[in-house]
Amino acid sequence: MPDRIKRIKEDFSELFDSSPAVIVKGPGRVDLMGSHTDYNEGFVLPVAVNVDVLAGGRLRDDDKVAVYSGNFETVVEFPLDTIEFDNVNTWSNYVRGVVHFIQESGVKLRGANIVLHGNVPIGSGLSSSAAIEMAVGFLFQMLIGFEMSGPELALIGQRAENKFVGVRTGIMDQFISRLGKKDSALFLDCRTLEYEHLPLDTSKVKIVVCDTMKRRGLVGSEYDLRRSQCEEAARLFQQWYPDVKALRDVTPEMYEKHKAQLPAVVSMRAAHVIGENHRVLRSREVLASGDFIEFGKLMNASHDSARDLYEVSCDELEAMVEVTRAAPGALSGRMAGAGFGGCTVSLVKDECVEQFLEVVSVEYERKTRLTPSLYVCTAEDGASVIEKGAEN
Structure with a gap:
């Protein structure tokens, strides 16, 4: 991280002839459990990890926001009173959306110069989008000094992604990026936003993320179709159980009673989500007790269900x-994120990590002729201040 902080300062000085007043981070995340349950108002179990987006910023004397992306080597500028979708520099829409919805919430912002640099692999399933949203939102919070709770900022990030960028994601990614805690996983009820940090002792077991190098995009993908199928399932269950608002409310017993009355594909989608919610609740118990063996089995079952019933895997x-x-040393292997490509996540015995990395790298390339990127991850804090400079 020191090299990246130095780069942000150098870019800031070159572009804006000043130094950032504050540098913050918004971490990426890995969902250990909870595949496609968040937008069904269910339960998830993610962890914030040690890849992130760094954002350095300083307020301006006007109402313009200038943002430089070190990854795309591009500067964009927009006025606070007219924030429009950018069809060319699409990365900037995550920034624009967050700024728009912070203002819509009633916060008065000022213009700012911002430099971003991320090492979250884009399109990998580690949620680079939530990382940039939470980095930018938290940066403005530090620059302006307005009060906003972690859940509130997470919801603004979700609205930016849903309504400005146009991706119908759930709340999990933004929530864990903002509210993650070091050496902990986060159990989240996506309906009530009640959450609990669970201890994640990585001294004996490591989280290893394996990037398949198969890229996927959620906009225009099968993601929205799956969401619509889940909504259809919930509507159908309402005719038998009027209190059902989302698949979160459907128990396994209710599903078994009526599954034959559902369209075949809708029935499969519902079966996955209902079963996955049960697995997340069970995971909460076994992780709290430190039973990594059982937790690994639940992770494997999660992947198998997402592959067979939700059909979001790929070769x-x-x-x-x-x-x-x-x-x-592997205790598990499952897809991370929405599927259709991206990364997998494994729990690996600490003493076997180096051997695990070597074998996976060789065997995956042998099977696919793709060279994977492998990350040994730690559980980290959510959006937070990395360094403060001179005041604005």
Whole structure:
């Protein structure tokens, strides 16, 4: 991180002839459990990890926001009173959306110069979008000094992604990026936003993220179709159980009674979500007790359900899961994020990590002719201040 902080300062000085008043981070995340449950108002169990977006900023004397992306090597500028979608520099829409909805919440903002640099692999399933949203939102909070709770800022990030960018994501990604805690996983009820930090002792077991190098985009993908199928399932259950608002409210017993009355594909989607919610609740118990063996089994079951019932896997993900599950020290292997490509996540015994990495790298490339990127991850704090400079 020191090299990236230095780069932000150098870019800031070159572009804006000053130094950032504050540098913050918004971390990426890995969902250990909870595949496609968040937008069904269910339960999730993610962890904030040690890849992130850094944002350095300083207030301006006007109402313009200038943002430089070190990843895309591009500067964009927009006025606070007219924030429009950018069809060219699409990365900037995550910034624009957050700024728009912070203002819509009643906060009076000022213009700012911002430099961003991220090391969250884009399109990998580690939620680079939530990382940039929470980095920018938290940066403005530090620069302006307005009060806003973690859940409130997470909801603003979600609105930015849903209504400005146009991706119908749930709340999990923004919530864990803002409210993660070091050496902890986060259990979240996506309906009530009640949450609990669970201890995640990574001295004995490491979280290893394996990037398949198969990229996927949520906009225009099968993601929205899956969400619509879940909403259809919930509407159908309402005719038998009027209190059902989302699949979160459907118990396994209710599903078994009526599954034959559902369209086949809708029934499959519902079966996954209902079963996954049960697995997350069970995971909460076993993780709290430190039972990584049982937790690994639940992670594997989660992947298998997402593959067979939700149909969001692909050849590259299946190759990686097969390789990681068979590798030395592995307790689990499942897709991370929405699927359709991106990363897998494994729990690996600490003493076997180096051997695991070597075997996975060789065997995955042998199967796919793709060279994977592998990350040994730690559980980190959510959006937070990295460094403060001179005041605005």
